Amino acid sequence: MTIYNFAKLSLNEKANLLENKAVYLDNFVDGDNLVNTYFFEGFFAESILDLKTGKIIEIIPYQYGYRMDKRKVDNYLKHAC
Template sequence: MTLYEFNSLTLDEKHATVWDKGVFLDNYITKTQRINCYAIDRFFVEVHYSAEHNTITEITAFKYGKDLDKYSNINF
């Protein structure tokens, strides 16, 4: 699956694809955010949760960049 193909899916299809093909890498948790990061083929997927309601609010995909920085122990 390519990043383009993933981004063309509906939210429900993205959800199913992450659970079926995604490899969990890490999570990022603050008072207001809960984000799990997964790898699928050659791109990354973030699953955003509502901390208040414990529901998925957004699923975003990317290949590289600043979105990965929050998972690093290095402070920039």
């Protein structure tokens, strides 16, 4: 699946794929949200969970850029091999 095809999916479809098929990398708290980071078929995705409601409010796919902490990814890949 490409990042473009993933972006077209519904929120529930994206969440299901991340939960069942993606590699979980890390999470952090950002205000009232919990952000979970995943790697899936050549790209990354952040699942944003509203801590007050317990519901996923957004899933953001990306390949690289400001969202990615390169040190965390390099560290994960170093230990995954």
